[in-house]
Amino acid sequence: xxxxxxxxxxxxxxxSAAKAGLASLTRTLAVxxxxxxxxVNLVEPGTVRTDVWRDRAxxxxxxxxxxxxxxxxxxxxxxxxxxxxxxxDAAWVTGVSLPVDGxxxxxxxxxxxxxxx
Numbered sequence: 001x002x003x004x005x006x007x008x009x010x011x012x013x014x015x016s017a018a019k020a021g022l023a024s025l026t027r028t029l030a031v032x033x034x035x036x037x038x039x040v041n042l043v044e045p046g047t048v049r050t051d052v053w054r055d056r057a058x059x060x061x062x063x064x065x066x067x068x069x070x071x072x073x074x075x076x077x078x079x080x081x082x083x084x085x086x087x088x089d090a091a092w093v094t095g096v097s098l099p100v101d102g103x104x105x106x107x108x109x110x111x112x113x114x115x116x117x
Contacts (some may be wrong), residue, residue: 002026002044004101019044023097030095039094041085048073060074068103073096 004010006019026042033040047053049072053060064072073103081100084090 002042002097004044004046004099004105006044006097007099007105026097027095034079034094039085039090040110041082041090041093041095042097043078044097044099044101045078046073046104048075048078050075064102066107067101068107071102073100073102 002022005012005016005020006023009016023042023044026040029062030040046067047063049058049060060072078100081098085093085098107110
């Protein structure tokens, strides 16, 4: 499990570097594992409504405004992406980092400027 932080700066450089490392590791392991029929992929969630946001509802609402699809993610959104990648429907998918982010990475950096304060 990765994060959109692997792809773009949203604060916390150490966390972002670790997630970028996972993206690189995913590609490396995919190449090394493919001859054995093993697929390796990474899901990169954006902001997801989880317990970590329980005491930061105002910040979560602020984040929502920066997502092109108009909401933050739900755990079910991430679970669906994982289920797809684990399914036979993704039998020819390996070495990818799949953003599950409501369009955040294709939007602008307004969230970065707002959330990094």
